[in-house]
Amino acid sequence: xxxxxxxxxxxxxxxxxxxxxxxxxxxxxxxxxxVYPWTQRYFGGFGNLYNAAAIKGNPMVxxxxxxxxxxxxxxxxxxxxxxxxxxxxSVLHSEKLHVDPDxxxxxxxxxxxxxxxQLGNEFSGEVQAAFQKFLAVVVSSLGRQYH
Amino acid sequence: MLSxxxxxxxxxxxxxxxxxxxxxxxxxxxxxxxxxxGSKTYFSHLxxxxxSPHLLSLGKKIVLALAEGSKDISQLTVTLxxxxxxxxxxxxxxxxxxxxxxxCMLVALSCHMRDDFTAVAHAAMDKYLSAFAAVLAEKYR
Numbered sequence: 434x435x436x437x438x439x440x441x442x443x444x445x446x447x448x449x450x451x452x453x454x455x456x457x458x459x460x461x462x463x464x465x466x467x468v469y470p471w472t473q474r475y476f477g478g479f480g481n482l483y484n485a486a487a488i489k490g491n492p493m494v495x496x497x498x499x500x501x502x503x504x505x506x507x508x509x510x511x512x513x514x515x516x517x518x519x520x521x522x523s524v525l526h527s528e529k530l531h532v533d534p535d536x537x538x539x540x541x542x543x544x545x546x547x548x549x550x551q552l553g554n555e556f557s558g559e560v561q562a563a564f565q566k567f568l569a570v571v572v573s574s575l576g577r578q579y580h
Numbered sequence: 581m582l583s584x585x586x587x588x589x590x591x592x593x594x595x596x597x598x599x600x601x602x603x604x605x606x607x608x609x610x611x612x613x614x615x616x617x618g619s620k621t622y623f624s625h626l627x628x629x630x631x632s633p634h635l636l637s638l639g640k641k642i643v644l645a646l647a648e649g650s651k652d653i654s655q656l657t658v659t660l661x662x663x664x665x666x667x668x669x670x671x672x673x674x675x676x677x678x679x680x681x682x683x684c685m686l687v688a689l690s691c692h693m694r695d696d697f698t699a700v701a702h703a704a705m706d707k708y709l710s711a712f713a714a715v716l717a718e719k720y721r
Contacts, residue, residue, distance in 0.1 A: 467699035468706055485700045542683060546702060549690040556691050558607075558614030561684075565615050 435570050437512055444563040449509045452551055458502030459495035461544040463488045469539045475532055501540070508571050516574045523578035534576035541568040582711075586704035587653055593689070593701065594647035601647070604688055605639020606630075611684040612677075619677050646685075649712055656715045668719035675720065678713035685709060 466473050467485045476482065479493040488494055504522065511518045526532045545564060549556045556564075582590075597604050610630060612619050626634040649659050657664075667673060686705060690697045 464699040464702060468703040485698075485703075489699070543702075546686055546690045546697070549687045550694045550697060553691055553694055556687075558611040561611055561687060562615040 434513070435515070440559070441563040441566060442512060444560050445509060445512065445567050448548060448552070448560070448564060449506065452502075452548060454502040454506070455495075455499045457498075457544070457547055457551065458500070459498035461540065461547045462498035462501060463491075463494050464543040464547060465540045466494065468543060469536075472536055472539060475530065475536070505571065508567070508574075512567075515570050516577060519571070519574040520578060523575050526575060527579040534572075534579055537572040537575050541565075541572055544568065582653060582704065582707055586700075586707070587650075589701055589704045590650045590653070590708050593693075593705065594643075594650045597643065597689075597692070598647050600692075601643035602636045602640040604685075604692060605641070605643040606635050607639070607691070608642070608681060608685040608688040609635060609639050611687055612681050615684065616677075616680045619680055622671070622673050622677070642681075646709075646712065650708065653708065653711065656711060657718070660712070660715050664716060664719045667716055672720075675713065675717040678716060682706070682709035682713060 463485075466476070466482060466488045473482050476494070476497075479491060479497075481487045481491060482494075507518050508515045526534075545561065545568065548564065549561070552560075609628065613623075613628060620628065623634075626632075626638070628635050628638075645660075645663060649656055652659065686702065686709070689705065690702075693701075
């Protein structure tokens with residue numbers, strides 16, 4: 434089981450209580466699609482992803498970005514059992530969506546950079562470490578049910 | 581592959597950051613040490629605590645090297661030749677760590693530049709840092 438220090442728990446709760454899900458989610462997903470364009474392969478039905486501006490303004494990207502952040506919320510509220518929290522979603526991403534689990538890390542890195550821009554200097558090295566540890570557990574749980 | 585537009589963006593960003601090279605470099609290093617503690621093993625002979633002269637000097641060197649390289653990306657192998665030799669034969673830092681520092685550099689840039697660190701700038705910078713790291717490791721074997 435994952436051990437969380439008080440600092441880590443507090444940091445995660447604090448970050449997620451401060452960020453706007455419908456701003457950060459869309460920004461993180463859009464950034465992933467721009468910085469790692471091959472991730473667009475999973476979003477063939479999303480319409481115009483032709484350039485950065487199109488991706489940023491794409492309503493399906495925004496909606497899905499928000500969905501993803503709300504999905505993360507489940508881990509925020511269940512930090513002591515993230516593995517089981519995401520068992521179903523892991524199966525979904527593997528069996529139905531056929532997403533290469535390496536992509537989870539790409540999105541996690543983009544989310545880190547978006548949150549960094551939101552929090553500025555408050556996103557210290559220690560805060561970043563806690564946030565990255567949290568995302569690493571999420572990423573690992575999402576990849577768990579692949580076979 | 582970097583477009584001309586992306587190369588210009590990269591040069592602009594490093595020009596903007598050269599006056600605060602110490603600050604940005606030290607910030608990126610501290611983030612790496614906090615997030616990836618294994619990276620600290622290469623610095624056991626230095627004081628890498630926040631604000632230490634060693635940390636600031638190292639941070640400054642790294643950012644200035646990144647800035648210098650950005651002025652002519654097609655010539656990276658020439659510009660970085662001395663650093664290639666140093667890293668391959670003397671420092672022998674496992675190249676996986678270059679990725680870790682690159683990531684932390686991007687986070688440092690994002691914290692510093694906030695909304696100015698757009699997705700397009702991020703993409704360009706990520707590509708540049710990857711190219712830089714690859715060239716740095718070229719003489720390893």
